[in-house]
Amino acid sequence: MAKVILTPTQTPTLFLEAENITPDVLAGKNAAEIAALHGFVGKTTVTLGDYFTVEGAGGQTAADTTVVINGDVSRVKYIGMKMSAGELIVNGNADMYVGGWMTGGKITVNGDIDAFAGLGMTGGELIVNGNAGNYLGAAYRGDWRGMQGGEIRVSGSAGSDVGTFMRGGTIVVGGNIDVHVGTHMEGGTIIVKGDAKTRVGGQMVKGTIYVYGDIDVMMPGFQYRNDVDLEVDGDNGHFALYEGDMGERHSKKKGVVIYGQLYMKY
Amino acid sequence: MTDYLIKNGFVFDPVQGINGDKVDVAIKDGKIVDAGDVTNPTVIDATGMTVMAAGVDIHAHVAGPKVNMGRNFRPEDKLFNCTAGSGIKRMEGGFSVPTVLRTAYLYARMGFGFSMEAAMPPLYARHTHEEIRDTPIIDQGALPVFGNNWFVLEYLKEDEIENTAAYIAWLLNQTKGFGIKCVNPGGTESWGWGLNCEKVDDVVPYFDVTPRQIVSGLIKANEYLGLPHCTHIHGNSLGEPGNYGITLDTLKIAEGIKPQNDFGREVVLHNTHLQFHCYGGESYASKSFESKSKEVVNYINSVDNISYDLGVVTLDETTTMTADGPFEHHLSHMNNLKWANTDVELETGSGIVPFIYNPKTFIAGAQWAIGLECGLFIKDPMRAYVTTDAPNAGPLCRYPRVYKWLMSAKARDDVLDNTLKYGDRIRERCYIGELDREISLYELAMMTRAGPAKTLGLSHMFGSLKPGLEGDVAVYPYNPETDTDDPEKIEYAFGNAAYLIKGGKLIVKEGEIVDMGNKRTFWVNAKVNENPMVERDIAEKFRRYYTVTQNNYTVKGPHFVPNPYVIEVDSTK
Numbered sequence: 001m002a003k004v005i006l007t008p009t010q011t012p013t014l015f016l017e018a019e020n021i022t023p024d025v026l027a028g029k030n031a032a033e034i035a036a037l038h039g040f041v042g043k044t045t046v047t048l049g050d051y052f053t054v055e056g057a058g059g060q061t062a063a064d065t066t067v068v069i070n071g072d073v074s075r076v077k078y079i080g081m082k083m084s085a086g087e088l089i090v091n092g093n094a095d096m097y098v099g100g101w102m103t104g105g106k107i108t109v110n111g112d113i114d115a116f117a118g119l120g121m122t123g124g125e126l127i128v129n130g131n132a133g134n135y136l137g138a139a140y141r142g143d144w145r146g147m148q149g150g151e152i153r154v155s156g157s158a159g160s161d162v163g164t165f166m167r168g169g170t171i172v173v174g175g176n177i178d179v180h181v182g183t184h185m186e187g188g189t190i191i192v193k194g195d196a197k198t199r200v201g202g203q204m205v206k207g208t209i210y211v212y213g214d215i216d217v218m219m220p221g222f223q224y225r226n227d228v229d230l231e232v233d234g235d236n237g238h239f240a241l242y243e244g245d246m247g248e249r250h251s252k253k254k255g256v257v258i259y260g261q262l263y264m265k266y
Numbered sequence: 267m268t269d270y271l272i273k274n275g276f277v278f279d280p281v282q283g284i285n286g287d288k289v290d291v292a293i294k295d296g297k298i299v300d301a302g303d304v305t306n307p308t309v310i311d312a313t314g315m316t317v318m319a320a321g322v323d324i325h326a327h328v329a330g331p332k333v334n335m336g337r338n339f340r341p342e343d344k345l346f347n348c349t350a351g352s353g354i355k356r357m358e359g360g361f362s363v364p365t366v367l368r369t370a371y372l373y374a375r376m377g378f379g380f381s382m383e384a385a386m387p388p389l390y391a392r393h394t395h396e397e398i399r400d401t402p403i404i405d406q407g408a409l410p411v412f413g414n415n416w417f418v419l420e421y422l423k424e425d426e427i428e429n430t431a432a433y434i435a436w437l438l439n440q441t442k443g444f445g446i447k448c449v450n451p452g453g454t455e456s457w458g459w460g461l462n463c464e465k466v467d468d469v470v471p472y473f474d475v476t477p478r479q480i481v482s483g484l485i486k487a488n489e490y491l492g493l494p495h496c497t498h499i500h501g502n503s504l505g506e507p508g509n510y511g512i513t514l515d516t517l518k519i520a521e522g523i524k525p526q527n528d529f530g531r532e533v534v535l536h537n538t539h540l541q542f543h544c545y546g547g548e549s550y551a552s553k554s555f556e557s558k559s560k561e562v563v564n565y566i567n568s569v570d571n572i573s574y575d576l577g578v579v580t581l582d583e584t585t586t587m588t589a590d591g592p593f594e595h596h597l598s599h600m601n602n603l604k605w606a607n608t609d610v611e612l613e614t615g616s617g618i619v620p621f622i623y624n625p626k627t628f629i630a631g632a633q634w635a636i637g638l639e640c641g642l643f644i645k646d647p648m649r650a651y652v653t654t655d656a657p658n659a660g661p662l663c664r665y666p667r668v669y670k671w672l673m674s675a676k677a678r679d680d681v682l683d684n685t686l687k688y689g690d691r692i693r694e695r696c697y698i699g700e701l702d703r704e705i706s707l708y709e710l711a712m713m714t715r716a717g718p719a720k721t722l723g724l725s726h727m728f729g730s731l732k733p734g735l736e737g738d739v740a741v742y743p744y745n746p747e748t749d750t751d752d753p754e755k756i757e758y759a760f761g762n763a764a765y766l767i768k769g770g771k772l773i774v775k776e777g778e779i780v781d782m783g784n785k786r787t788f789w790v791n792a793k794v795n796e797n798p799m800v801e802r803d804i805a806e807k808f809r810r811y812y813t814v815t816q817n818n819y820t821v822k823g824p825h826f827v828p829n830p831y832v833i834e835v836d837s838t839k
Binding site: 140141142143144249 | 339343345604
């Protein structure tokens with residue numbers, strides 16, 4: 001597998017928008033060609049070479065290209081945007097929109113990421129060995145198509161509005177989570193292994209949320225149904241099942257109304 | 267001003283009966299002249315290309331508060347869909363609800379010179395005119411909506427045509443409007459009571475008036491005033507299965523009414539986006555829903571005083587927006603997407619819902635078929651105009667795609683066989699399968715310029731290449747002799763005009779926009795006899811009900827309409 005190593009040489013004064021840092025774009029290009037790819041800082045157009053040293057070259061296709069960023073890119077946005085295959089490893093923190101609209105491949109961030117990661121993603125894996133910001137796996141503002149497939153794993157905590165308008169796929173948060181989880185959710189699974197605050201599953205229509213820790217304030221639109229024993233993400237546990245959001249429309253399947261499901265671990 | 271001579275093109279001008287002949291077109295001082303009347307012109311070589319008068323759009327929602335609300339609440343419409351400025355062009359963006367600049371550039375690239383904003387809420391006329399002002403290149407007018415206006419409802423309850431006409435004349439002057447638009451007559455107002463007007467004889471609560479009285483009264487008032495355009499109607503029960511009977515009832519209201527105007531207009535009722543009004547059956551399910559386009563268009567073929575536009579569904583994700591508030595509410599409960607709604611005090615209402623015409627569903631495919639059938643059943647193409655009710659049935663940028671479907675049976679079959687999931691079922695439930703007609707370029711020129719110009723009462727300015735008319739000419743990179751092999755060439759050519767001359771100025775040169783033109787706002791100043799009762803009613807309504815004063819209502823001054831073109835009519839004689 002061909003490898004491209006990008007090492008940051010300077011921190012942008014504003015923010016660098018680098019949607020070209022994906023295996024899809026870097027495939028088939030040598031170091032000089034990669035350094036010449038454009039990015040944006042404010043309204044100016046820059047090249048990746050202005051901000052990174054480039055070693056190695058892309059493989060023939062995205063699938064056989066690995067991109068490694070060695071260093072802090074906490075002022076670089078859109079890393080791995082729309083990637084469809086291959087691998088991207090960030091050894092440092094990254095800014096917003098990591099893996100936005102990605103359809104396949106794998107992104108690993110060994111550090112923290114900011115908001116809007118995995119926005120509208122339809123496939124692939126996004127692994128964050130650190131904390132995530134707000135709007136993880138959510139929908140672009142205004143859109144009703146949030147995360148639709150694939151998997152996001154965050155070892156640390158996540159911010160607010162995780163999985164807004166989520167329609168499919170899985171989000172696992174190892175730590176705690178801020179307010180507004182799975183708002184308007186219409187499918188998929190969110191697993192929170194730590195505590196949640198308020199407004200979990202508000203206006204949820206379908207889908208599943210598991211919370212291992214506490215929820216500060218339960219949404220009034222959720223009703224307790226029964227206790228169940230489940231295996232979730234490799235852990236066995238005893239859960240209380242709540243269904244909701246009762247204030248929303250719900251479809252029927254074979255005469256049975258389908259609700260959003262919220263499991264709380266005892 | 268530069269003179270232009272367009273040489274060697276295949277010219278299509280139904281008004282003069284020119285059908286693909288190689289005729290030179292000359293422009294001097296902004297007007298079309300005889301080819302011999304220009305000296306030292308700039309010559310445009312149109313060899314192998316199609317030359318027509320610039321297009322005229324009779325119905326599109328491209329400016330005003332609901333378009334802007336659509337832009338505001340659909341940021342995702344601009345996601346990955348913006349183009350940076352270059353040359354004289356500024357940044358443009360958006361698909362179904364484009365920015366004003368993209369609207370102007372789109373029209374220029376499609377070779378259009380005039381567009382009618384199809385629904386202007388009078389209270390928000392100022393906003394509408396600000397957007398029109400900011401849309402360069404094309405000339406525009408706007409139709410204020412009257413079908414649920416309290417004055418109109420009160421006057422027409424008693425069939426007071428003269429008072430209605432006096433109020434219309436006042437409102438056109440106040441809002442710098444062009445003509446009479448009527449949306450879901452009585453229905454939007456009834457919705458204030460949680461009701462709707464689903465048939466032409468349903469009674470509007472409190473006002474005690476029916477859609478039949480409203481439509482009939484507005485047509486009579488329109489002809490009383492002698493306005494250039496006829497009454498422009500979006501009837502009751504739009505989009506409802508089985509609504510074709512209501513459509514026929516509405517159209518029959520015009521029976522026997524003769525046009526009275528000095529503009530050469532021959533129709534008294536324009537039924538807009540006919541596609542949405544030609545449904546049979548009882549539900550949207552494929553075992554019940556059916557096309558009734560043949561029945562409706564056959565009726566229109568049998569009379570001579572009705573025109574319509576198609577409103578073709580283009581199978582895209584788009585944004586629906588109409589003054590038909592109850593319909594949008596109904597739609598939002600069908601697709602469960604976001605919904606915006608406004609009640610415009612005393613006058614009208616409005617709703618907005620994003621909508622996906624999904625080719626994998628039966629109903630979207632059937633709607634697509636019905637829109638095209640409306641264009642293919644017409645006997646006189648001077649009375650059927652190509653629109654997508656932009657952006658309701660499809661975005662503005664899809665006009666060339668609709669031309670392709672109308673002009674090529676092969677392109678239609680390709681959609682039925684490959685794009686639509688239920689193509690065969692749609693062939694059974696609609697008439698599309700039995701239609702092999704292909705609209706010719708000559709007929710297309712009628713349906714996109716000559717016809718709409720005539721019905722708007724603007725045939726003395728637009729729609730033809732007759733000497734004396736405005737110097738509005740479009741040249742398309744389409745060779746009618748050799749490009750007939752591939753329908754895709756139609757779509758490309760009509761979306762990428764090689765040249766557009768507007769008002770004698772070269773706007774598009776070799777496919778690039780090079781000039782922002784001299785945009786004008788058209789409005790109609792109708793003179794009526796003094797009418798103290800209507801004047802008193804207006805003062806009274808402002809005193810008692812309106813939340814604004816008349817001073818903050820009137821569209822006035824160069825800020826709102828910096829470059830007006832006023833058409834005068836006089837009914838005092």
